[in-house]
Structures are given as structure tokens and as C-alpha cells.
Amino acid sequence: MSQRYVRFNVNELARIAVEAVGAKSCVSVEKYPDSMYNKAMLLTMDNGTRVVAKVPNPNAGKPHFTTASEVATMDFVRNVLGTPVPRVFAWSSTAQENPVGAEYIIMEKVPGIELEHVWSSMKIADRFTLVKAIAGFQKAWTSVSFKQFGGLYYANDLEKRAGNEPLYTDANGVDVTDAKFAIGPSTGRESIDYRRATIDFDRGPWKTLEDYHTAIGHREIACVSQLPRLPKSPITLCGPGTYQPTKERKLKALHCYLKLIKFLLPTDRSVTSSHLWHGDLHAANIFVNPSNHTEIVGLIDWQSTELSPLYYHARQPHIIDYDGPPVSGLERPRPPKDIEQLDTNAKKHAEALYLQQSLCSLFNILTHHQNPRLYAALEFQQTTSYLLLLLARNLLVDGEATYLSQVAELEATWDTLPNAKSSAYPFSFSRKERQEMEADVENVARGIEAMRSIRESIGELFPEQGIVRSDQYEDALDALEQMKCQVIEEFASNEQEREVWRKEWPFGT
Template sequence: MIRKFASRLTRRESIPSPSNGPSSTKVSRSRSVHTGWNTDPDLFRYTRGRFVSNEAHEMAIRQVNFNMNELAKRVAESVGSTLTQCARVEKFPDGMFNKAFLFTMQDGTQVVGKIPNPNAGRAYYTTASEVATMDFVRNHLGTPAPRVLDWSSKATENPVGAEYIIMEMVTGVQLKTIWPRLDIRERFEVAKSISRYQKAWMSTLFTQYGSLYYLSDLDYTNPIMHRFAVGPSTGREFLDDGRIVMEFDRGPWNSVEQYKLAVGRREIACVQNMSHLPQSPLSLYGPGTYNPSRSKKIASLRNYLRVVKYLLPVDKSISSAFLWHPDLHSENIFVHPERPSEVLGIIDWQSSEIMPLFDHARQPYFLDYNGPSMTGLDPPVFPENFDQLDPAEQAAAQSLYLKMSLSALYRRFTCATNERLFRAMEFRQTPSFEMMLFAQNILVDGEALYRSRMLELEDEWSTLPGVQAAGNPPIPFHFSAGEANAIEEDAAGAIKAMELMQSLRQSLGNLWPEKGVVSPGQYDEVKTLLDQAKAEIVGPLAHSEKDRMAWEKSWPYHG
């Protein structure tokens, strides 16, 4: 039971973010008056949707004020034109972390300009690393990343007034536009193409963990391949949920153990120093469920620090450091419209990291599979009771079977052509990996179930390969009978909180605000439904005015 819900807590890593980069869908705004682009406020703010919780803050961290006229001038110069030859500026639909614009010259040349939002990452490092990464994967790893024409990672030292990247427009169409009409054979061909790029990314082994930069953009010298070096991580885990402004070790790290220890220490630093803990996106906490606790979060993480070296894989080859694309979903992959297995571009390299292979080895998001965990090479089994299901259940079962089949094909192809990556994929299904993955987001949620897993670990300890390889040392912590009872009680409350959130999500169906965002036209309806659901959920759990007030305070969907 605990593992079932623990996997839900860690599933956060497999939910793709809305696209951070250019999209080929309809742009939201254009203006063709030369040097008049600064007058349109929609170019600088988030317009793709509305937030059902803490909207003023969410909008503020996605507002960027800069000089669009100066950006247009630099775009024109990057292709040998002048500002007066820039015929049109169009805004792509907002990503969660960036704004992207399509600039069209009078001769038809099209160029993309990208501006990071304040929530995209730390100033300077985010843009500097993204540019170096695109250069490296394009010119050293043979990946069709966009070619950068001009860029600046220093907002105060350029007339645009913001960090920016100007790059070539990627050709082809987004994979998402044609994926629904592809049969399983065609989808598998796309998966094989991406798998080949993954193998190419494994052709360069790094000696440190972090993110990639030009050597000239770092204060120290530890070069790789002459112009490049590994520096602080720009990964989203080191930025999201308020971590962006906190002080902790961001790397680079010289070993996988250093890196994994830094993850635990990062979470402790944030738990200790944040004025308010982030709201969980997976649980509804309040009277009658579990009460999130800083002290229990820190206790969980200290136990993690004690055991992490025993959780690392015995197979050192899958701990090796590689550079990887962070978000292989169908909006970030551009393909030939008639030959979809021909990948023409992979965009959005922001937040790329050099991490252990086993951290990279998740199934690509574009395969659109979020069902039961799959191990080994056996094909999925079609439901034996298929004929007894009603039409809706049959459609759901058939859809799941097809997605499982595609996932199985990808796994078999990876095993045959990139066996090292397959071994890393298999390690991700072990209790050792589960315990590492579970710990890396305890700032936000999960300490109750993590402590329960630690309780179970006492019985499993001697079976862990890392423990056996170390000569079977004793487990470095112990829970008393009283502590064990309290942990199980907390876990039961945490599971109830997750079930409440699941119930809330199901009650809204297709109107559920994924990542807290809804379309502007649905905002009022969704807010009304959330208020109604709150009354239905909180009513049976609030046994006093004090309980009701506590639920009112903890309810996540306020304005």
C-alpha cells in the first residue's frame, strides 16, 4: 500500500511541463509597426492561461519587462538585416518559464527570440548554460538543436534589458501535431530515432556532475573539450518551489555520491530556511489527514543522508555522468511532416543537466505512457476479460494496451542497441532508486510516506545490492515501537490526503487545472467547481469551527 502511493508522489517527475520553447501553434499577438512593439503589454506578460491559486504571484514571476524594439534590432542584425526590415513580431503561446517570439523579415527570413521569465532560473547561469548546451549537442553530439545567432546572459549589460537568445527557426512540425494519427509502427519508428540520439548523447562521458557552460563564462578552469566546462546545476529541482532564491551547494560535483548528498542537504536547507513550505500538488492536507512537519521532513532527510551511499547502484557504469535533454515531450520534437521518423529539431535545452545515467533513463515523455511500471522485456498482456467490459472500459483498456506495447517496443529496442541505458532503466525499478527519487522533493511533500518506507527498509536492508557490496553493514538508524506506530499513523493520514486530492481531481475531470493553470475562458467555471468541491470534501472532515478554519487556511486554491 505504501509503495503504491509512494510512486504517486514521485510521479511528478514524469509529468511534462507546458512547452518552454517555441510552438508551431497559432501565435497570440502580432504588430507590424516598426519600433512600436513596446506598446503592447501582452508581449511581456503571461497570457496563455490563468492560475487557480496565488495568481498574482504566479503572474508576477512570469512577467518580463524589456525593450522589444532593441530585441528586434538585434534579431535583424543577426541575419544581416536592419530594424526597418523587420516586418512582423509575433508571440508564441507562453511557456511556463520563457517567452518566445517569431521575427519575420521583409525577405521572409524567420528567426526566434527567447526571453527567460524570472522563474526560469538564476540570472546569468540559466542562459549561459542553455547556449553552451545547444552548441555542444549540435556540434559535438550530432543532435539537431537550434543554431544560436546571438545571445546575452547579462541583462544589465545590453540595451534589451533582459537575457535573451536569438536562434534559427526550426523546420518541420511539432511531433504533437501528427502523433495522434500515427499508427504504432510509425510511432515506434519515431521512438527509434530518438533512441539513436540518446545513444549519441552517451558518446561523451563527463567527469563531473552539474550543467554545461562555456569555459569563458565560469570563474574557474576545469575545461572539457577546450571551450566547455561543467558548472553549477541549472536543473529544475534546484529552482522550483522557492528553491531558486535559497543558498545551498549547486555543484559541480566530482562523484555521484557527492551529488546525491547535495540533493539531501539542499532539501534540508530549504525546509529549514523557507518562511512558508510549498503547497503540495498531490495531497490535500488538513484536520483528519496528516499535518506536514518541518521536523519530520528534516528527520527523513537525515536518514536519507545516512543511507544514500548504500542506495547507489553497484554497477558503476550506470552512475556515469552524461548530458541529456530534460524534457522529451512532443512539443519539443520537430519532425518531417511526411516522414515523422526524420527528426528535424529538438528544442528547449534550458535546465539541461549532466547527471548519472540512471537519473536520465526515464521513458521519453512523448511516448505518453503513465501506466503500471514495466520491467524486463516481456510484452504486455491483453485483458482476458475484455469482452465483459462495457464500451468505455474497452476503449480505455485498448488505449492502455497500445501504450504499453509501444513502451515495451522502446524498451526492447533500447536493450538491443543501447544495453547500458537499458540497465539504467531497470535500476529505476528497484527499491534503491525509489528511495533516492522519493527524497529529492521532500521539501514539497512525502516525508510521512518516506519515513514509512524507511521503516520497511529495516526488513529489506540486507537484500539491497549496495549493502551487500559494502560487506553488509548494519542499518544506520532504528525506530522504537512507539516511533513505528506514529510513523504508520502519519502514513495513513498522508494516504488519505492523497486520496482526497485524487477525488478532487476526478470531480473536475477534463477541467482539472494541470499545474494550476486553466484557459482564461474556463477560469470562473473551474473556480466555482473548486469551491463546491471544497464544501463537499471539507464538510465531513471539519468537526469543529477550529477544524473548519484550519481547512480554510490549508485549502490550496485561493485567489
């Protein structure tokens, strides 16, 4: 809870907001529900102007850098990339130097409604139109590539910055020097979460793609080595009878990654350049015109945005995610041939799935025709090279068993890697090591299934990201205690293993 507690002066925050928008007084302060990383309020002025005031929690990121980068990012996205984002009226990234007593951003209240309130009731044609609009934003984001990887800032907010060098390449292929902005340390969540914020490592910026990926490996090694305890996995139930992670196994996977980087990087330079992107386009972050739900009037939540390779940004918007068979490439979905023979419920489900798949297909086709660089990045994501680059980003927390197994399997397809044709496979695993890897993967699968079973059994009482509603807290504790007893009964074979499960239980009960 301490990581989500921040003390600040609301009256001073309101006073600064009044001055920033040229009002005489603040007549109303409405608190928004707390988010994971911020406190937010809606301030209404005597002249009718409404602004949102946001104060970051300690867990939002590194002091100064997280707020400073967010403000500069919003400015660039709004005024250079032409994406509708809230205008910032006032801000401070130095809590010790302002009367509020905390970092803050005071920004425009987006004049619209959250898409989450209307998406489910929108006609399919209107959903198509909105997906096209998002694809248009992504084309603009793809068209501008930066010269380094890291985080975007105002130049004056960085002690160390590049000289009079180009900042980015515009849509016409012209290098642009903009003294207002500079690239500095990354504020991405992967450099903050799971106590990474407490560890000293290279946070950027990085000039080359290989430097960027190498820094990820050294970051994870530093965190695995220096943190007193490994973080508990959010997706795998770990303990006797399932999978038990060790620092040694994680470090082994990370050293494999460092050896592999130069062989994994794509040769297609169109997908490796540095880009600024909104990585969380779910319905609560998209605001639309109340009278025309196909018109996007604002995208919010640009905190922790990282300038990273295009292939890490590429994905369909979260709003068209669904549960069911995926649509790949330019495949066009088809409804079941026997749809008219299905019963009412089955037919309704089949029709809904077909519409969801159609939205994804539309996005893929639009991207292929209008934004070929992004489509190429999506295609690279289907490769083993991408998987091995991606998994390494979070080996502190998860994935080392799968990673080592993938590395071992790579020997059979080594020549297919982008840069491996003239090089020998750089590892040697004994038969015993390979058998241990296979056993680890099986144990991980058992742990993932156990976690899935807990989630399904207790439903909305499951503490996603460690959080439950306050009115459900006691019920959640009771449900998790019952689950713990069931897990111990299923997986522990003696008192020593039962004690390990009690100690390693990830839900704090």
C-alpha cells in the same frame, strides 16, 4: 504573477535578430502563447528568414546561469552529440548590459511541425519508426559521459572553472579536453522551484557521485529550515483529517537520507556516470518533417538541463506514456484472449491499450539490445535503493511520510542494499514511532485520494501548476470554492479544524 512578468524592449530584440541573420529588417513579430518560464516570439525577416526569440521569466532560474547554460548545452548537443536542435544566432545572459533590458536567446525556427499535431493520426508502424529514432538519440547521449555533475557552460561564462582537465569521455572511451566548455552550477528545476532559488546552498559542480547526492540532502535541509513556510503539496491535500507536514518530520527524513547515501549508491559504475539529457520529450518539444512524420528535425526546450547520473535520466519518451497496466522489462504485451467477444467500445479500448503497450515494449527491447547501459539504469530504477535516492530530491515539498516508512521497512532487507553487506542497520525506531509512521502513510493516502477526487470533479478547471486558462478563471474559482466547502465538511470536526482548512487551502480561494 510577478515571477512570470518580465519587461523588455521588443524593438531592440528585433534589431539584434536582424543583424544576427544578415537581414535588412524585421517585417513581422508574432507572440507565442506564454509558457511557464519564458516569453517567446516568432520574428520574420524581409528575406524570409524566421527566428524564435525567447526571453526567460524571473521564475526560469538564476540570472545569467540559466540562459548561459542553455545556450552552451544546445551547442554541445548539436555539434558534439549530433542531435538536431535549433542553431543559436545571438544571445545575452546579462540583462543589465544589453539594450533589450532582459536576457534573451535568438535561435533558428525549426523547419518542421510539432509532433503533437500528427502523433495521434500516425500509423503504428510509423510510430515504431519514430520511437526507434528517439532511442538512437538516447544512445548518443549515453555514449558521452562527463567528468563532473552540474551544468554545462561556455568556459568564458564561469568565474570559477577547472583547469586543463578532461571534460568528458567520448563513445570510444577516450578522455576529451575541450577548452570551449566547462562544468559549473546546476540549473536544474529542483534547485529553483518552490522558492529554492532564494536560498543559498551548494549548487555545484560536484566531482563525485556521493558529493552530488550529499548536496541534494543539504539543499533540501537548507530550504526546509530557512523558508518561512513549507510549500503546499501539488499531489496531497493536506490538513486536519488527512496529513499535515511539519519541518521536523521533513528534517528527520533528510537526516536519514544523508546517513543512507553511501549504502544506496549502485555498484554498477555504468549507470552512475554524469550525462546530458533531454528530460521532457513530449510531443510539443519534438519537431518532425511535414512530409515525413517519422523524421525528427528538431528537439526544443533545453532550459534547465542538468548533468546528472544516468539512472536519473533513464525513462521512456513521454510520447509513449499511457494510462493502464505498465509493461516491465522485456515483457511482450498480448491482447486479451477474448478480444473478439468484447463489445465495440471495449474492443476499441483493448486494441488501443495493446498498441500503447507494444510501443513501450519496443522501446525496452531496443534499449536492451542497442543501449545496455541505459537498460541497466532502467533496471536500477526498480530497486528500493533508487526509490530512496529519488524521493529525497523533493522532500521539501512531498514524500517525508513515505520516506520514513521506507527507511523503517529497510531494516528487514538491509543486506540486499548495494553497499550494506558488512554494515549494521544504522537506525533504531521504537514501536510507537513505527505506529506513527504507519498512521502518517495512511493519512497521506487519504490526502492523495482527496486531491485526485478534486481533480476528477472539476476536470479542466483544475489549476495544474497553479494555472488555468484566462477565460476559465472565474469558473475555476467557483469550482474550487465548492470543493473547499466539501472538503471542510468531510474532514473538519470542529471550528478550529475548519479554520485550519481555510488557511491551508492550496488553491488560493
